[in-house]
Every structure is written in C-alpha cells, then in structure tokens.
Amino acid sequence: MITRSSSATGGFVDKNGVKATAGGGTILLASHGIVYGPGGQGIFTNSAGQPVLYYHYASTTVGLADADYLFGYNVLSWSNGWPSV
Structure with missing residues (x-):
C-alpha cells in the first residue's frame, strides 16, 4: 500500500484522497x-x-x-x- 504527501511530516493520502490515518492506501503490488x-x-x-x-x-x-x-x-x-x- 502506498500514500503520499506534499510534506514529510504528514497529510498522507492515497490515489483517491483518502487519508492514511483513515484507512487509505493504494495497492502497488498484490x-x-x-x-x-x-x-x-x-x-x-x-x-x-x-x-x-x-x-x-x-x-x-x-x-x-x-x-x-x-x-x-x-x-x-x-x-x-x-x-x-
């Protein structure tokens, strides 16, 4: 699972904009x-x-x-x- 942010300290979201802290994450390899x-x-x-x-x-x-x-x-x-x- 991957997420990204414009800041190293947070605000990480998946491809759909779902926060990592709210269950977000985009599958890269399964x-x-x-x-x-x-x-x-x-x-x-x-x-x-x-x-x-x-x-x-x-x-x-x-x-x-x-x-x-x-x-x-x-x-x-x-x-x-x-x-x-």
Whole structure:
C-alpha cells in the first residue's frame, strides 16, 4: 500500500484522497498469477537510471514455506504522479 504527501511530516493520502490515518492506501503490488504474498519491498535505481521495485514472494508452483520464497523485481512506471508495476 502506498500514500503520499506534499510534506514529510504528514497529510498522507492515497490515489483517491483518502487519508492514511483513515484507512487509505493504494495497492502497488498484490498477489497475482503464481505470485503469492509479495512483501519486503524496497527500491533501487538500475544502471539505466530507472527505479526498480524489489520484493520476495511465494510461488504457488514452488511452495509456500518461508524457505521457498523467491526474489522478484519490476521496473516502476508512473501515471499521474503515482508509481505502478
């Protein structure tokens, strides 16, 4: 879930303007296909200067145990100032 603000100290809202403190949040990455429970996200800049979202996830074709988690990544794109994968 993501929110944003024009100030580092608050007023964070989601894409629809719902405050984070009132249950707001826009989904950036959720389970899809064989990707289950993506989490532990971070962002780095690749050699082409693009922001990349990285995370771990369980694959429904491999197994759901912690030891079976895999590493995933997606280059972020932007739409109306909001990131998407």
